[in-house]
Amino acid sequence: MSDLSTTTKSVPQSAREPGEPKARMMNDKKKDLIQKFAALASLLLLVAVFAMTSDAFLTVNNGMTIALQVTSIAYLGIGATCVIITGGIDLSVGSVLALAGVVAALAVKAGVPVPLGMGLGVLVGAFCGLLNGLCVTRLKLPPFIATLGMMLVARGIALQITGARAVSGLGESFGELGNGALFRIVTIGDDGFPNVVFPGIPYPVILMVVAAIGVAVMLSRTTLGRHIYAVGSNAEAARLSGVNVARVTLITYILSGSLAGLTGCVLMSRLVTAQPNEGVMYELDAIASAVIGGTSLIGGVGTISGTAIGAFVIGILRNGLNMNGVSAFTQQIIIGLVILLTVWIDQMRNRR
Amino acid sequence: MPPLTAERASSQHHATEPGAEVLRLTNVTKSFPGVRALDEVCFDLRRGEVHAVCGENGAGKSTLMKIISGQYQPDGGAIRYKGADTRFANSLEAERAGIAIIHQELNLIPHLSVAENIYLAREPKRGWFVDRAALRRNAQACLDRLGVDIRPDASVKSLSVAQCQMVEIAKALSLNAEILIMDEPTSSLTESETALLFQVIHELKREGVGIVYISHRLDEMAAIVDRVTVLRDGRYVSTHDFAATTVDEIVARMVGRSLEEKFPERTSTPTADVLLSASGLTRKGVFHDVGFELRRGEILGFAGLMGAGRTEVARAIFGADPLDGGTIRLGERTITVRSPRDAIDHGIAYLSEDRKSHGLAVKMSVVQNLTLASMDSVSNRFGFIDFAAEAKAAKTYIDLLSIRTPSPHQIAKLLSGGNQQKIVIGKWLFRQSRILFFDEPTRGIDVGAKFAIYQLLDRLAAQGIGVVLISSELPEILGLTDRVAVFHEGRITAVLNTRDTSQEDIMHYASGHSRPHASGAATP
C-alpha cells in the first residue's frame, strides 16, 4: 500500500493563495511562543519588581535561599504534574513526606547508616504511592478520595510512631543532604573564622535539577511519557490502542510518592530533626505549581518546564514578599490571587 | 448563487409560509490558525425545505453549521435570520431563537439517563424541583415520535453509538425549532433507523421547519432533499434543485472531477486457510454461541440491525470486554485474550465505531495518534522515541489517506470529523496487524476518500490479511466483502457468499429468520 492516494487525491491545496496561509501559520507560532512564555515573563517581572523594592533580594545568597526553598515545592510539583496529566490528583504528598522523613530519622536513630535510612524513607514514600495507585486502578476509587485517605493515614502513622514528638539528636551526618553543597569553597580567615568564598551548589538543588530533567525527558521522549499523556487525553482510547492504563497510572502515583519521600528526607535533613507535623498543606503548593505552569486538571496536558516555572513563581513570591515585610496572611491572599489569575489566563487562551 | 430577489420581496409579507426564506448567509468567512475554513460562503434556507450541504472532508460544512447555530462567530459576512441581521453570541442564544443542531460528534453525558440528556438544562420543573414524571413522559413522547425502542431512564453509557445518535435526534426534535441542522445524523444508522428519521423529516417539512442536512451518504438524499449546496475547500461552489441534478454531478462538483465507480474491483480471492476462528462465543445478555471463520485474504462482512451484537462480538474478541464462554483460535492455536494489549500482540486490530470516546486521544496531535498503537516500532529498546521515524510514519499515512491538517502536530480534535476518522484508520494501518476488525471504518468519510479506503482494504486482503468489516451500510457490505455473517439479536443467523446474495436476503436474515425466504435465491 504505497501510492493509492494518488488515484483519489482531492482538489490540490493550491486552490488557495499560496503565500497567505503560511504567513498566518508563522504568526500563530509566534503567538503560541509568546503565550508559552507568559508565565516565564511574569516570573522575570516578579524578580525585577522585588529587585527594586529590596536591596537584599538580588544577591547570590538570597538566590541560594530561594533555590533551596523552591526545591521541596518542585519535587512535589514534578510528581503532581505526572499524576495530573493522567487525569488524577495526589493529595497525600504532604503527609507522606512527613511519614517518610520520620521513618528515615527513626531508622538512623536505631543505628541504620544515614544513606540507608534515607533510602528507606524514599521507599516508604514509594510504597504509599503504590497503595494510592492500587486504590485508584484496582479498587477504582476516585483519585481524590484514595489520596485523601492516604493523607490522613500517613499523617496518623507519622504522629503515632513518634508519639507526636520531634525526633532529634540525629547527628551531623543526617544534616548533610539538606545543608551540604557541591563545590563549596571555604577559606580560614586570619581571625580563625571560616570564610565562605563560594557557597557552592546545595545538594537539594542538584537533586531538583536531576529530577526535573529526568522526568521531563521521560515525559517528552519516551513511550512511557507518551502513554501518560494518552491516558489523560482519553483513557479508553489508550486502552483500546494497547496501552496498559493501570500500569501507567500506577507508575505516576509511585513516582509522586517517591518524590514525596525524597522531599521528606531533604526537609528533615535540613532541620536535622524529624517533625511529624512537617509538610502540612504542601500538596496544595505542589498542585498550584503544576497548574500555574499550565498543567490541566482535566488531564492530558502539562510540562515539567511549566511546573518548574510555577514552583519558582510561588517560591519567589514568598521570598520577595517576606523581604518586603508583607505579613504571612497577606502573602496567602496574594498567592491565591496569582493562582486564580494564571489559570484564568490559561483558560482564556485555550478557549480561543 | 441562485437569484432569489423575487422570493425575498415576497418573504417579507408571508414570512411564515412554507417556501419563504428564513435564513440567508452572505460571504461568510471563518479562519482558524493555519486554515481558512470558510471563504466568502453564501447559503440560504427556506421554510419547509431540506437543504443539503455537500463537500469533501474538511470542506467547511460543520464550520458553517456552527456559525449558523452560534457556536462560532464569523470573521466576516452577514447572517440574516427571519428578515433581520443577526449575530448569535453563543449557541444558547441561537437555540432560543429557534435554531437547533444535531452535531456531527455525539455530545451526550454518559452517566445521565436518556430523558435527562434530552431535557438537559430545560428540565420540566414543579416548584424548585425537577418533575421526574413529566421528564419521563416528555422524553418518551420524543422517542415515540422517532419510533425507536429506547427506554427514557436507560443510562446513556449503556447505549450503542446508533442509539446515542437517535437520542441526539430526539433531543433536537424536542426543541421544536424553526431551523433544524443535522450534521451527519445517519452516519452510524442502519437503513431501518434512517427510514424512521426520514419519516420524521417529512413531517417536519410539512410543519414548515427549515432543515439543513449534511451527509456523505449521497444516495439516501433523494428521498428527502430539495436543494443542495456544494462547498469545496472552504469555498462556495453552487446551489441546485436536487431534482435538476444527479449524485454524479454533485460528486463531480465536490471533488472537482468525476468518480465512475463506488467500489473497486476486488483484486484477489480468499485462500482456504483459516486465520481466525471463533466458536461458541457467549457474553451473557449480549450475544450467544457466535461462531465464524475468517480466512487469509478474506473480507468478511458483519451485517445486522442496530443492537444485533456485531460490535460487541468484535470488542470481546479484541479483549475490550470480557467473554463468558467460547474459544478463539488463530490458525490451529487456541488463544486467550485478556486485554486489548494481548489481542494486539496476537496481531489483531480493532477500529472502534466511536472515534470520539474510543478512538482518538483528542488532545494529542495527529502524529501522536497515528503512532499510539505502534510505539514499539518508533522507539528503541529503552523506550526512547525515534522522532524521525515517527514523523516519517505520520507523513506516510497523512499522504496515503489524504488527511487534511495544517500540520502533523495539529491537535486531533481540531480536525474535521472525517479527517479524525482517517487518523483512526491510519493508526491501525500503521500497526500492520494480520487481522483487522474494522467497525464502521468509513463513518463520516467523503465519497472520494471512501473509495481510497476500499482500495486499501482490498490491497491488504491481497497481501493475505483477514478483514472483518462491520458496517451499517449494506451497499458497502455487498460491494466489498467475500462473505457476510448476518447477526440477529446476538446470534449469527446466516453466513452468505456475498456474490450469491442480495440486500433483501441479508435483511431477511437480519430480521431473525434462519431459513432463506421463499422468493430469494437459496445460498449454500
Ligand SMILES: Nc1ncnc2c1ncn2[C@@H]1O[C@H](COP(=O)(O)OP(=O)(O)OP(=O)(O)O)[C@@H](O)[C@H]1O
Ligand atoms: N476549532 C478549529 N480549530 C482549527 N481548525 C479547525 C477548527 N474547526 C475546524 N477546523 C478546520 O476547518 C476545516 C473545515 O472543517 P469542518 O469541520 O467544517 O469540515 P467538514 O466539511 O465538516 O468535514 P467533515 O466532512 O470531515 O466533517 C478543516 O480543515 C478543519 O481542520
Ligand SMILES: [Mg+2]
Ligand atoms: Mg463535519
